[in-house]
Amino acid sequence: MADTLTPAQRRKCMAAIRGKNTTPERVVRSVLHRLGCRFALHRADLPGKSDIVMPARNAVVFVHGCYWHTHACTRGRSTPATNAAFWRAKRERTRTRDRRTLAALRRAGWRVLVVWECQTRDARALRAELRRFLVGR
Ligand SMILES: [Zn+2]
Known part of the structure; x- marks a missing residue:
């Protein structure tokens, strides 16, 4: 699927995806x-400046933008019409960094959950997923 954003829209979109406190993360x-959780945000002392950290539960949650982190959904598999090679390389680096970050956290004994941006649109499913993660199943 080729996307139809203009270069200006794309810049804005990428900036939003990269920025902290994006809407999916707020959700x-x-x-x-x-669900009664207490958490810290973007702890610089943890690999990948983990998005949401719950020390009491030994748990970390990342909220990943589908495009930027190359999710297997439609949005994640879309390719930009311009500068395709540039964006592909950039996204590949992000994927590699994600893999290393998750591995480092797990080695350090953290439980890690990645929530994809597209999953934040279904509030009920998201709630169920987070609850399962929190109880450790
Ligand atoms: Zn997705």
């Missing part, structure tokens, strides 16, 4: 909060 935080 996840709000669900966790309602």
Whole structure:
């Protein structure tokens, strides 16, 4: 699927995806909060500046943008019409970094969950997924 964003829209989109406190992350935080979780954000002392850290539960949650982190969904598999090679290389580096980050956290004894941006659109499924993760199943 080729995307139809203009270069200006794409820049804005990529900036939003890269930025902290993106909407999908806020959605996840709000669900966790309602599930009674206490967490810290973007802890610089953990690999990948982990998005949401729950030390009491030994758990870390990442919220990944589907495009930027190359999810297997439609959005994640879309390729930009311009500068395709540039974006492909950039996304590949992100994927490699993600793999290393998750491996490093797991080695250090953290339980890790990746929530994809597209999963944050179904509040009920998201809540169920986070609850399963929190109880360790
Ligand atoms: Zn996705």
